[in-house]
Amino acid sequence: MRFINHMRLQFDARPENESFARVAISAFTVHLNPTLDVLSDLRTAVSEAVTNAIVHAYGEKGGQIILEAAIREDALLLLSVRDYGCGIENIDRAMQPFFTTQPEKERSGMGFSVMQSFMDSVQVTSSPGEGTCVQMEKKLLATAPQQ
Ligand SMILES: Nc1ncnc2c1ncn2[C@@H]1O[C@H](COP(=O)(O)OP(=O)(O)OP(=O)(O)O)[C@@H](O)[C@H]1O
Ligand SMILES: [Mg+2]
Structure with missing residues (x-):
């Protein structure tokens, strides 16, 4: 199926860019x-x-985050958040509810x-020492957009 729009943003892994990423995805869609409700979920x-x-991939040392999004002609949004940080050793365990490696930070x-x-859908790929990609x-929309 065809894609009708695509964007790719690269920004510093700094706390203030969490709101930047939120605004960017709203503006894109x-x-x-x-x-x-859909906007708020996204x-x-x-x-x-x-x-x-x-907080997990880079911690104090910082790094780069790449946010990529594409809209398919049937209004499906594909989204990815990629980092080149520490990676996740056990993805299944990391995705379990209440599992955290930072309990001391509440x-x-x-x-x-x-x-x-x-x-x-949410899919995670990760290699320790190389980084993580969350897709x-x-x-x-419930129905395809008029073009
Ligand atoms: N991008 C990442 N790089 C490295 N480790 C990660 C990454 N994302 C998640 N993790 C690991 O997976 C665990 C679970 O992540 P999750 O977001 O579910 O919980 P949390 O971040 O620990 O807590 P919360 O999101 O509720 O503040 C984290 O504690 C961390 O160990
Ligand atoms: Mg978290």
């Missing part, structure tokens, strides 16, 4: 007139993935669960 999922890249271990509940999909 809003022309299709998704419901406020913003939350992007925010969780970007926060993970900031993290709840619910980020991946939130992404899974707000998006239609997500969500249908933006």
Whole structure:
């Protein structure tokens, strides 16, 4: 199926860029007139993935995050958040509800669960020492947009 739009953003892994990423994904999709609920789900999922890249992948030393999104002609949004940080050793364990490697920082271990509940699909690929890519999909509209 054809893609009608695509974007790729690269930005520093800094806490202030979590809101930048949220605004960017809203601005990229809003022309299709998704419901406020869909927009809010997207913003939350992007925010969780970007926060993970900031706090877990890079920590103090920082690095780069790449946010990529594409809209297919049937209004499916494909989204990816990529980092080149520490990577995840055991992805299945990391994705379990309440699993966190930062309990001392009062993290709840619910980020991946939130992404899974707000998006239609979430797939994680990761290599220790090389980084992580979180790929997500969500249908933006119940019916295909008029073109
Ligand atoms: N991009 C990443 N790079 C390295 N490790 C990651 C990354 N994303 C997630 N993780 C690992 O997966 C665990 C679970 O992530 P998840 O977002 O579900 O919970 P959390 O970030 O620990 O807590 P919360 O999101 O509730 O604040 C993290 O504690 C971390 O160990
Ligand atoms: Mg998290």
